[in-house]
Amino acid sequence: MSAVQTGAVVGGSLGPHTDRVEPRPKGSRTGYLLLLPGMLWLLLFFAVPTIQLLATSLYDPNGSLESGYAMTWHFGTYLDVLSAYRAPFLRSLGYAVSATVLALVFGYPLAYAIAFKAGRWRNLMLVLVIAPFFTSFLVRTLAWKSILADNGFIVSGLQAVHVLGPDGRLLATSVAVVTGLTYNFLPFMVLPIYASLEKIDLRLVEAGKDLYANGVTSFRKITLPLSMPGVVAGTLLTFIPAAGDYINAQLLGTPQQYMIGNVIDNTFLVQLDYPVAAACSVILMAAIVLMVLVYVRRAGTEDLL
């Protein structure tokens, strides 16, 4: 489900601006015809399922798969879900925000180095950023299980320098889940930022230096603002899937670290409680859309996108 949201939200907010395009002569249907296949696809596989999901969340919670569900417009499910699953909801947002911030902290300098300092190593470094995708998401997350294992070198190293106590561990903690999320979504942060930085005309930086801006100031006043479209795209591409993720919490955490994705997974597939699962999904989706809207407005990068 997170994939569907990503596509929809990002496609909507990052789409090309059309205000400078001259109005099409009236009577031309080519544009609509070109839109048709995509619109049909979205209608069938996005709009209809979304409506279905909304409807499911309002079914009578007393129904079951065997006996069937009756549509009772039962909005109460939302209140039940919000009180019952408040912790996983907040945890999801907290983890997703932490992972996004960490990915930005690691990803921006990396993207900057690739764009401006890598020279002839640039392409190789880009391949290395994408290389993890050659193996499956599950395998990569499982690998972190052994990296963070209690007898692994990281835990023993941290114990040796007394950052972790002798019984301290990383696996099955929030740190492990956030680490996994950060790792898994880092390329989604690096690539859009790189694309933004790479487009910057270096003569603008020279112009800044010519106008009394030292290195730090020209970064702050020129490079950073001009790379904001990449930062916004990168944070969205990291935050949205991270908020809906459940693999990292499942493999690297315990039920104490479960995110809302785990709840949805569990209620849909184990408890088969469709109305509750649907209500969770709708709340997650609404929360993400709302946060993204506020964020994009705040970032004020519309005219740069």
Add this chain to the structure above:
Amino acid sequence: MTSRPHPDPEQGSGHTAEAGADLRLSAVTKRFGEFTAVNALDLVVEQGRFFALLGPSGCGKTTTLRMVAGLEEPTSGTITIAGRDISRLRPYKRPVNTVFQSYALFPHLDIFENVAFGLRRRGISEVRSKVHDMLELVELGGYEKRRPAQLSGGQQQRVALARALINRPQVLLLDEPLGALDLKLRRQMQIELKRIQTEVGITFVHVTHDQEEAMTMADTIAVMNQGVIDQMGSPAELYDNPATTFVSNFLGQSNLVRAAVVATRGDDLVVEAYGCTLAAPGSRARRTEGTVWLGVRPEKVFLARAGAEAAEASGPAGANVLTGGVVSDVSFIGVSTQYLVRMPWGQELTVFEQNSGAHDTFRPGESVDLRWSADHTFLLDADQDAHAGDQSYAELVGTPSA
């Protein structure tokens, strides 16, 4: 943040006695690997000058400018402004500002903030009124809230100028600032730039490959070729008295004929070219003996019917005459007519005749003599390539002009 002295705008164009803020380059060399872009360049630009660095692409003029701006570091040599060595200073610590070829306006800032950029970095007060005045100077008042992308090329160019000029630099560097404009706008901006320079009195160093632009605007031109300055002087000096074949061809056109100095007569030199005896003033001879290039500008030459006496020909009396030419091509260009005349030794010479109605006109195939005043003759060292700097020739034979 130290405040720097800057030229008083009321002071006029810097003909003041104190040569305080001269820009001085001493033995400046820049190498990129094996390639020497600028070779031991010496240059003094007096304060308040409109100085043009003129040369074909790849001659090192932009590299020179970038070294003054601090965007390239010289391999050796020193650059001083007002006696202060700035060759190793960071660009943001130099009292110079640049108008970039591509303008390099900040796309994320509006016009006001673009122009205010330098003031804000130095923490200067009264930004609002200063930016306002500067935008008035470049005739862009009321455009404060626009973005660079919403302006035309000419307007962007003026924003770039305002953004640099507002900082009152000791030297303003202009890197082909008019290159991206169409011809008509370029003419207009040339006059505009000259007006602004006179108004603010700041030293302008203008890099261009357009000889007409350099001659229109600059009071001093340095012609640069292959990393060195071939000649420096006022536009008229360079045009009338070129020091090298490169300068003679790059600034305007020249007819260069191989000749030999045979005698000295008073202040004049007597030279012989293909059987004709000609005279040249000694003051315009770069070489006074042996083989030389005898040069004359096409518009200085008059055509006369073959064998016509000096008295009945329209050329000046006591003139140099080259005989035996045959008109091979005539192009009418409104104010003037361009003739190509094939000489007996195979060379084609160019003659521009004003269409004043005072001269005969000639048709292809007619035999003519070429006459011009001996005073308009110059002599150059014959060791040089006669086609150096001749861009139409370079295009014709497909070799670089330099």
